[in-house]
Amino acid sequence: MDHAAHSEVEPVSRKRPPRKSLLLTRKSPLIDIAQLIAFVGVLVWLILAGAQAMEYNWQWYRVDRYIYRIIDGEFIPGPLLRGLGVTIEITFYSMIITLVISLATALLRLSGSVSGRLVATVYLEAIRNTPLLIQLFLFYFVLAPIIGIDRFWAGVLCLAFFEGSFGAEIIRAGLQSVPRGQYEAADAIGLTRRDRLRFIILPQAIPLILPPMTGLVISLIKHSAILSVIAVAELTTQGLDLISETFMAFEIWFTVGAIYLVITVSLSLLVSWIEHRAAIGR
Amino acid sequence: MNDTNPMLEMRGVGKWYGDFCALYDVNLKLQRAERMVICGPSGSGKSTVIRCVNRLEEHQAGQILLDGVELTEDTRNIERVRREVGMVFQHFNLFPHLSILDNLTLGPIRNLKMPKKEARELALHYLERVRIAEQAGKYPGEMSGGQQQRVAIARALCMKPKLMLFDEPTSALDPEMISGVLDVMVELAGDGMTMICVTHEMGFAREVADTMVFMDRGEIVEVGPPSEFFNNPTSDRARLFLSQILSHH
Ligand SMILES: Nc1ncnc2c1ncn2[C@@H]1O[C@H](COP(=O)(O)OP(=O)(O)O)[C@@H](O)[C@H]1O
Ligand SMILES: [Mg+2]
Helix, strand or coil, X not given: CHHHHHHHHCCCCCCCCCCCCCCCCCCCHHHHHHHHHHHHHHHHHHHHHHHHHCCCCCCHHHCHHHHEEEECCEXXXXXXXXXXXXXXXXXXXXXXXXXXXXXXXXXXXXXXCHHHHHHHHHHHHHHHCCCHHHHHHHHHHHHHHHHCCCHHHHHHHHHHHHHHHHHHHHHHHHHHCCXXXXXXXXXXXXXXXXXXXXXXXXXXXXXXHHHHHHHHHHHHHHHHHHHHHHCCCCXXXXXXXXXXXXXXXXXXXXHHHHHHHHHHHHHHHHHHHHHHHHHHHC | CCCCCCCEEXXXXXXXXXXXXXXXXXEEEECCCCEEEEECCCCCCHHHHHHHHCCCCCCCEXXXXXXXXXXXXXXXXXXXXXXXXXXXXXXXXXXXCCCHHHHHHHHHHHCCCCCHHHHHHHHHHHHHHCCCHHHCCCCHHHCCHHHHHHHHHHHHHCCCCCEEEEECCCCCCCHHHHHHHHXXXXXXXXXXXXXXXXXXXXXXXXXXXXEEEEEECCEEEEEECHHHHHHCCCCHHHHHHHHHHHHXX
């Protein structure tokens, strides 16, 4: 009655209105695809036109041998693949050290110890407010000779300390997002500080820490290119060397960029797949 | 310790948060098997009192003696307190990433160094007592609030405490869940457990309490047996509080 009177004035449909895309509202995916093609087309045309204007001599057919060759049925990785191997190695070791530094710094920052907090703060401010390149020079020219490590480990350590400053904040945020009641309940059943961290806090913080940490691995891969400055034989260094040998700047840089892209994008996809699985598992 | 010591004694305990005085000159004595109910308006310091007892908070003045031993900041002393005092929180604070069974066995295994099998049996025993034995494999998120709170009680009991603290154990529960939790607490009281319970469940207080404590603004205003406290409270503040809370129920 009341309801009927009301719906006469303004009929209410119970059907859900169509979903709106949050970013762009457009009718057909075809338009999307057309725009993408147009965009890529213009980009390619610009590059080709530019190359033509400078009379660039494209030699794509020469590139594959620098990635890999097959001689007598045997797979021989070329300089670029070997460089990628070193990049992955750097990333692997740096990431392990980054995790240790991050956790230690985060715990120091959250600790009751004044000197501990001071050390952590000085480290964070120093790393964040100086250029990565200068840090690299300090590690390579100053620290490495003092503690007797080679350029590879100097680079790995430098990257680890750099990314560690970001990792520390990620871990700190993760630890702080575990509610206070969890700390108190752990205390109330008599867990030591270590057990509390190990059995209660970290297991709840890690799912929150993991996604941004993978972002950190991705930036580690990208930042590792800077080690070419101290001639660690990673992917970018190999690219530089190849170009000075072959003068194929366009082809090599596109290839090197594509290799980085493949690695980082597949890492992101892997992570979103893991997150998706974890979300289902809940 | 010898049996003539009170289970708990607080002498002139004071506690400040910055300049704010949360507790002032709190004096209490709790005998073995005594059941104490603390009530008072919100913000009067009830939680702070019992959190000082198991040292989730540190008091800054006076003394707290547990079974004759004074609480200090010595870690071994704190470990002992945590072993001997069980705590049940308003919001249960179960560990959401652990199964019910693991919630219960973690303390005994890590703190009491109990073998896993024994801890498991102990946990199942207490789950049975709080009437949720069949759900040992579940996770806290899969249970109702009332069930979670009963698990939390069982978790505290698994440490075989001499003293149990309850901080408003039923105030976060839906009304129909309250009696299940109170039943468990009444049973526990019947078994002779020494307990301090912060609650506004006056029916429970009348039935179970040996001593009623009324707090206001960080001070103990009244202490006495429930018959006296409910029938003729001496202070105006307690009278006002009782009239508000009883008219509500
Ligand atoms: N961590 C804290 N920091 C500052 N003030 C606090 C803290 N915990 C409690 N208080 C204050 O102390 C007073 C007593 O708190 P509480 O013991 O929780 O009261 P109740 O449990 O009786 O409601 C309140 O005024 C509260 O705001
Ligand atoms: Mg409270």
